Amino acid sequence: MARLTDVPADVLSLLLDYLTSYDYNALVRVSTRFNHDVVPRLYRHLKFTATKSRGCARSLAFLLRTLLERPQLASHIHSFKLRGPLPCWTKYNPWPPEDSSKRISGPKLWGLEDCTTLSRAQKIFASNQFYSLVDESMHKSQDQFKGRNKDALATLVLTRCYELTTLDLGDGFLMYSIFLPQILKRADHLFPKLNNVVLGDKRFDPDNSLSYINLDLIRPIYYSPSVTTFEYTMSQPWQLNWNRPSPPRSESLTTLHLFRTNINRSTLEQLLCATPHLKRLHYDQEVLFNNSSQGPPLLAQFLNLDGLNIALANLQNTLEECKLTLNMAADSLSPTELLENGLHFPGIQGTLSVLHNFPRLQKVEVPAVMFLGWAPEFAAELKEVLPPMITDLTLRDDFISYCQWSVGFNCYKKVGRISEYLEQRAFSAKMLSCFGIRLQNRAADTWLRDAVKDLGMPLGGRGVRHELKKERRAEVHCWHFGKGEGERDTRKDSIIPGMFPST
Structure with missing residues (x-):
């Protein structure tokens, strides 16, 4: 056998x-x-999610100790992920109170003095290691290191991961660690194969939101010769003054995802100007608007598309995929609450016209209001704002519920621009293979939903396939356009002239 x-x-x-x-x-x-x-x-893909318990904290500490004592195991790690909210890192010490009596006398050693699983020799070794991995200003032991054994252990383990390709750290660890920025400043020789960095949790946690990121977490990525993909949260009260010792320029970065961000257009331009080979950009923007938020003049820097056009122009010759989203930040007023408070959301100014000149851009997912406009009486022709080589196009309904044209005949006039574009796709979008409209699950948007359903009726026929994709909080109406002789007829006659009166 x-x-x-x-x-x-x-x-x-x-x-x-x-x-x-x-x-x-x-x-x-x-x-x-x-x-x-x-x-x-x-050990290839190491992922640990901290929870609110001392047992979990102890399990993490034992895992990290194992990797320190057996460095050959750390050499197998390709991806290193630490997750969990801030209280899981700060509140739960892995060592119970009765272990506090077993402290070894001597100087404080980078937060490891309470770590009972390390021998005295290991502590001294760990301390000596840290002296070579942190700036001189941190060499003297300070109270800020007290109780940071998980932080110290995690960063020590990181220095052993010579084969590391992916580093993924959640908001909890980013807010807790004081050593991580020091390690990333030395990433070039510590992690020569690092190509993917994710900093922050994409799912918003209002109780543990990250309002500030140390610039030393961001700056090293733009000087790295190996990192190709960078995803991170970025809020701004600080200024991006980072031209030390020389202006940043990443020759390797090809994918950039900025999520849950409120950075202004000037900062965005600085980031994109430093990425001359960027191919994929995902930019998720959140705007706070309520009774106590900043007024329209201060919101203009986030809602004026002229600034966005200028920033994106830096990517004209390289960008292949672009995804932009607009969301209201937590604690913002809903459209109904705005009316009840006598407020009106300031309109988005301008049109996202810069993409039309991108020769390599094939995949686009953007809010429809950036193309169709905010005012009811205006809507740009999509063939004038979309790139000619586009293959996949998705229009999102972000912020449409705040527009004046979201109801009534004006809604159909706007969707009429979409029908015109699809009718003329044989000439203006010869490579278009998939078109989609993403609608969030909101009961108030019945006019838009009806208009999208009506759009689907004349799109049926030979060479066209409709698909409804269900997402967690939205649905996407997709039309796939076929190839070959049958498609030629469909492209010319797929839309009934006059079905959607445009502006």
């Missing part, structure tokens, strides 16, 4: 790729051969 251990190495490697971490935990105990093959996979 054939045994699993007799399986050829190449076949076994393929089989192991389909297993989970739970399977790996079981297999490492089966035999020496399995242990040798499985251990690198067991």
Whole structure:
């Protein structure tokens, strides 16, 4: 009878790729051969999510200690992820009160003095390591290091991850760690293979929101010769004065995702000007507007599309994919609450026209109001603002519920611009293969939903396939346009002339 251990190495490697971490935990105990093959996979993608318990904090500390004591395990790590809100890092010490009596006398060592799982020799070694990994101003022990054993252990482990390619750290650890900026400043020689960095939680947590990021977390990415993908939260009260020792210029960065951000157009231009080879940009913007928020003049810098056009122009020759979103920040007033308070949301000024001149841009997902305009009496022709080589286009309904044209006949006039574009796609968008309209699940937008449904009726026929994609809080109406002889007829006659009266 054939045994699993007799399986050829190449076949076994393929089989192991389909297993989970739970399977790996079981297999490492089966035999020496399995242990040798499985251990690198067991530690390849290390992810730990802290929870509100001392047991979880202790488990994390033991895991980090294991990686310190057995550095060969850390060499297997390709992705390192630490998640969990701030209280999970600050409130829950991994060592119970009774262990506090076992402290080793001597100077404070970078927050490791309370870490009972480390021997005295290991503490001294850890301390010496930190002296070479932090700025001189941090060499003297201070009260700020007290109780930061998880922070110190995590950053020490990071320095052992020579094969690291992905670093993903949530808001909780970013707000807690004082050592991480020091490590990232030395990332070039610590992590020579690092290519993907994610800083921050994309899901908003109002109780643990990150209102400030140390600039030393951002600056190293723009000087890195290896990082190709960077995703991070970015809020601004600070100024982006980072021209030290020379202006930043990332020759390697090809993907940039700015999520949950309120940075102004000037700062955005600085970031994009430093990425001459950027191919993919995702820019998720949140705007706060309520009774106590800043007035329209101060919001103008976020809502004026002229500034956005200027910033995006830096990517004209390289950008291939662009995704822009608009959202109201937490504590903002809803459209109904705005009316009840006698307020009107300041309109978005201008049109996103710069994309028309992007020769490589193929995938676009943007709010429809950036193309169709805010005022009821105006809507740009989509063929004049969209790139000619576009293949995938999705228009979002972000902020439409705050527009005056979101109801009534004006809504159909705006959608008429979309129908015109699709009718003429054989000439203005020859490569278009998929068009979609994303609608959020809001009961108030019945006019827009009806207009989109009416748009779908004349789009049916040979070479056109409709698909309704369900998302968590939205639905996307998609039309896929076929290829070949049948498509030629569909492109010319897919829209009934006069079905949607445009402006």
